Amino acid sequence: MRQILVALIALFVLLPTSQAFADELSGRLADGWTDTPIEGATVEVLGLNVRVTTDSEGRWEFDLPEGEYELSIEAPVFGEVHESRLVHQRVPQVRPARAYVYTSDFYDRGVPAASYPVGLPSTSGRIDDPAGPLELWRLWGSAPELASALYEIPASQPPIIRVGRRADHTGGDGCTDSSNPIVAIDEMTLDEYVKGVLPPEIGVFRSLAGASEVYKAFAIAARSYGLYFVLRYGPGNRRELGRSVPPHNYSWFHIDDTACNQRYDDQRLTITTDAAEAVSELIMVKRGSPTTLDKYEYAASCGKHGTRPMYQSALVDDNAPTSACAGSWCGHNSCAAHEDNPNVAGSDRCLVRGICQWGAISWAASGKTYTWMLDHYQPNTELRTLASAGSDPAVRLTGYVYEDPEDKVGSAIAGATVRLSDGQQDTAGSNGAYNFDRVLLSEGEVTIEASAPGYHSATLEKTLEAGVTNWGSIRLEVDPTWAPEPNPEPEPEPEDPVDAGGDAPDVDGADVGVDDSGFGDGGTSGDSWAGGESQMSVLSASSGVGGGCQAAPGLPAPLLLTLMLFLLGVPGGRRR
Structure with missing residues (x-):
């Protein structure tokens, strides 16, 4: 019982929920000419299948794990859809994101121009640095x-x-x-x-x-x-x-x-x-x-x-x-x-x-x-x-390795290995993201392969597109037959010739070398503890977060705490 309790406590400590690592990624969408907020636009975190719509102030907000993201924006304005992207959006956020639609529609309808319109030619405020060759x-x-x-x-x-x-x-x-x-x-x-x-x-x-x-x-x-x-x-x-x-x-x-x-x-x-x-x-x-x-x-x-x-x-x-x-x-x-x-x-x-x-x-x-x-x-x-030397046209290829298509953030697989058919290799970060800054366009199409302990490997064919970030998020399925390599049995220590006939008595006549508590140097209980540690590894691997970004499936924190109290014999917080 004690071994089970220790394992559960360790599991509770080592597998916090993904929300513990989440932080805000927010921004505002407006018309560049008049600074009018754009309501009802769709903002998507590329590669994660996470979307929100802008509110009446043109604002959006996500809760995402630490990392770098790219956002896609679709904004319907007076019958025309404006599409754009925001790159290099970081969590934790250094400065709120700002995005714009570039149109004359609001200005033509009588909305006054902003003091310093964005996207409109201007000379206001330029520093007159001295020119010179x-x-x-x-x-x-x-x-x-x-x-x-x-x-x-x-x-x-x-x-x-x-x-x-x-x-x-x-x-x-x-x-x-x-x-x-x-x-x-x-x-x-x-x-x-x-x-x-x-x-x-x-x-x-x-x-x-x-x-x-x-x-x-x-x-x-x-x-x-x-x-x-x-x-x-x-x-x-x-x-x-x-x-x-x-x-x-x-x-x-x-x-x-x-x-x-x-x-x-x-x-x-x-x-x-x-x-x-x-x-x-x-x-x-x-x-x-x-x-x-x-x-x-x-x-x-x-x-x-x-x-x-x-x-x-x-x-x-x-x-x-x-x-x-x-x-x-x-x-x-x-x-x-x-x-x-x-x-x-x-x-x-x-x-x-x-x-x-x-x-x-x-x-x-x-x-x-x-x-x-x-x-x-x-x-x-x-x-x-x-x-620059070797400056053949190239693109950035990035994406996420995940388990659940409905919750890519919560099921991100940190530490997954990602390989490309051109020989490049990367390791997914804590938010499950991988990145290749330079994939040659001459490759035309690359094969992306992802693997992680406890999962079946998977591949994805990606046709490269010039001028944009190329996305290739890839899903891995749990391998139910997988188990970590067992810890090797320790080599038996050579017998002490003095004790060849049995355990030597101590001065009080009690045996030395046997620990009734079960945590001695080499009894059965020691082997049981090793087995408990192995079981923890299996639970962690099956959580689908590769490094602990969410609680183990089926063991939410309140239930786990109740189970721990029950095992301790403390129902209702009092021991009888």
Whole structure:
């Protein structure tokens, strides 16, 4: 009886419920132009089959185990369904998630614009960092001869950028640490960074004619602009915080996520992601000097009054034959630029330094390509590749290993082994998630195999899709015949010649070597305890959580506690 009681107590302690590890993952969905909350949208945790709908304030909330997640959003707005994703959503949560729909519908119906609309071209609050040419070789070497016309970055040093995440990423006047502090720092590749810049900068273009070409042009511009900040704020000139911040506990960054520099967010749109993938690794450099990079700027609109390219003072005419409009607003008909235009009378903001955003979508509507746009707005630059060694197109493949299709979170199998047919291997984390950051698209299709003690192995065929995170959650079924390897019998100790004839009596005449309590060095009770330990292992393995993320099936905590009290002979809390 005592052995059973000890085993049950150990089981109760070692197998807490999954909710003990749960934490909040919350966010808000709104219209980017007017900040109107979006009610009734579906938010799903990809790979887990967990969904909620947004409330009247546009908010959603999940309780999830610690880990990193990706959310899918479907938002019906005035008869149109807006789809997007949120990547790199972490539990515990560093900052509440924010997502947007990019449409003119609310604005056209009389809802006033927000102070700093998200996804709409803007120049508000940009820091006027002094421009000046920088050499690409400074990123990865100490001498100019390391640079070449096609610079291949060593595989061990890919182009990484650190992004300071401010408390309020809408920008505006809150560009100082005191009023809008950096609350997190994310580190990512430049290509991943670009995918997060396009939606909050010009997401409203997504349904306009020629939008894909504009997104390609701005993917190159955003990558070049970001790389400039990597160079400018490199070693010896760090943007230090003086403190470490999550999720990586970094204390310095290259660029922030507001209009102070250029906007970045975790939201991804299919059209912008596809465009970024199409021009992956391309940057602008000075024409004739492929190792020289500058801060190639852009702004909302010059009002068709011309823009000033880099490396020249003469303006470039920008009177596009078509006026692209988002709903009732044709942005290129007004001015929202960097400074006063010398060709326009009076005080104005009609001069764009570099690319005009509304001008670009107007040119695209008349059939112009992204290469034409870049040559038009920055004629003194040329394109080149910022390629890393072994940079074949690849995608991220992730998913969850679980037991119950109706409760993937609660039946996550931590510690499961996941293998790919290309030879890669990973171990599922505490929330059952596995991850492969780089699976080559040339594989076409991969086989995912998962296995864990106490379960039948399973495989899943996954066709790889470019430009998105590829999901391959896989279910394992309990193997009822499985049992852990028994503990080997201990080798018998050699007999003491003195005791060859039997146990030696102690001074009182009692036997030495026999423990009536059952916990001696080698009696029957010791073997029973080993058997009890083995039984605990079987119960733990059959719980379906691989490491203890929920209580054993059929033994909820209150019932287990009652059983323990009963075994102790304490009904109602009093022993009779």
